[in-house]
Amino acid sequence: MALKKEPEKHANHERWLVSYGDFLTLLFAVFVALYAMGQTDKKKSEDLMQSLRESFGYSTLAAAGQKGVLPAEDIRLIPAIKPEMAVIPISPKMPPAGPKQGGLEKGRGKGHAEEKEFKEIMSSIEAYLIKQGAQNKVSLSITRRGLVVSLKEAGFFASGSAAIKPDGYQLLNTIIEALVQYDNPLRVEGHTDNVPISTAQFPSNWELSGARATNVLRYMMKNYNVDPKMLSATGYGEFRPTAENTTPEGRGKNRRVDVVLLSGGAEQGEP
Numbered sequence: 001m002a003l004k005k006e007p008e009k010h011a012n013h014e015r016w017l018v019s020y021g022d023f024l025t026l027l028f029a030v031f032v033a034l035y036a037m038g039q040t041d042k043k044k045s046e047d048l049m050q051s052l053r054e055s056f057g058y059s060t061l062a063a064a065g066q067k068g069v070l071p072a073e074d075i076r077l078i079p080a081i082k083p084e085m086a087v088i089p090i091s092p093k094m095p096p097a098g099p100k101q102g103g104l105e106k107g108r109g110k111g112h113a114e115e116k117e118f119k120e121i122m123s124s125i126e127a128y129l130i131k132q133g134a135q136n137k138v139s140l141s142i143t144r145r146g147l148v149v150s151l152k153e154a155g156f157f158a159s160g161s162a163a164i165k166p167d168g169y170q171l172l173n174t175i176i177e178a179l180v181q182y183d184n185p186l187r188v189e190g191h192t193d194n195v196p197i198s199t200a201q202f203p204s205n206w207e208l209s210g211a212r213a214t215n216v217l218r219y220m221m222k223n224y225n226v227d228p229k230m231l232s233a234t235g236y237g238e239f240r241p242t243a244e245n246t247t248p249e250g251r252g253k254n255r256r257v258d259v260v261l262l263s264g265g266a267e268q269g270e271p
Contacts, residue, residue, distance in 0.1 A: 113182035114263060118147040121178050121261070125149065128174055137171065139253075146184065146263040149175055150242075151216070153255035160197060162211035164219065176220055179261050185230045186220070188213040189258040193251035194238040210235025212257050 113121070122140050129135050137155025141148050153159070156168040164172065179186060190209030202208040213233040220226055243250035260266075 110181045111183060112264060113147075113184050113261060115142065117182065118142050118261070118263075121147060125175060125178055129171075132171065134171055137168075138175065144263070145260055145266040147179075147261040149179070149259045149261075151175075151257045151259065152252065154252065156257065157212060157255075160199065160202070160208070162202070162208060162215050164215060172216070172219070173223075175259070176224055179259065180220070180224050180226055182261065183230075184264075185232070185262045185267055186226070187260040187262060188217045188220075188231070188233040189240075189260065190214075190233075190235040191240055191242075191254055191256050191258065192238050193241070193254040194245040195251065205237040206235055208235075209237050216257055216259065 110117070119142065122142065125138070125140060126135075129138055134155065137152055139150045139152070141150075151168075151172070156164055156172065158165065190211070190213035192205040192209050194205075197203075197205055197208055202211065210233070213235055217231055217233040221228060221231065238245070238254070241250075241254040242256075243253040245251050245254060
């Protein structure tokens with residue numbers, strides 16, 4: 001007896017509903033997660049807004065978005081912000097305008113300076129000179145001897161005088177404070193141009209150059225408590241010029257007092 005054929009099953013065209021249902025379930029889970037995260041951020045946002053309201057004078061009891069009223073006694077002026085001065089790593093305080101009274105505590109303690117430290121000191125002093133508009137009063141250079149700070153006559157001495165000008169003390173204080181932080185010996189050297197001088201006090205340029213160097217050295221000793229064994233002064237007169245004496249500009253460069261922070265190698269060769 002022949003078996004009866006079962007009728008063919010029709011294809012189920014609604015199976016996509018299963019996948020669609022899964023997609024909706026996942027989408028719903030994503031939105032729930034986003035909603036939960038949004039509620040957490042909202043709480044943090046409210047805390048931030050409340051903090052800002054209190055900072056700007058809104059009452060903590062006032063409703064959000066409504067300005068509260070503070071008692072008059074709680075109102076304070078916001079202090080003015082002063083513009084910061086350029087930071088110069090030279091001294092914790094600005095130097096006084098005139099000679100210091102009494103010695104400072106020993107400022108040395110940074111060890112022995114060499115080329116790296118010379119460059120740092122040079123950059124600091126140059127920045128201060130630019131700020132004060134005093135670039136024409138001081139020149140700096142690094143040589144095999146060390147850091148050379150040249151105090152030009154125009155900024156520190158009157159013509160034919162060895163006395164330091166009163167308006168030169170502030171600049172001199174800043175320079176010295178930058179140098180005495182290190183243990184290197186300091187050599188002060190006076191120089192003049194080749195114009196002869198003959199006075200009762202200074203019979204020649206030798207005496208004038210030596211007196212200027214000695215005055216700077218004595219000022220340093222009196223006010224900065226530097227070990228005298230680390231200091232020396234000398235006068236070279238007109239015989240070690242840095243420029244030609246044939247022009248006023250050249251003679252102006254030659255009239256100077258050099259303060260030399262000696263390097264280790266130069267220290268060995270100095271008398």
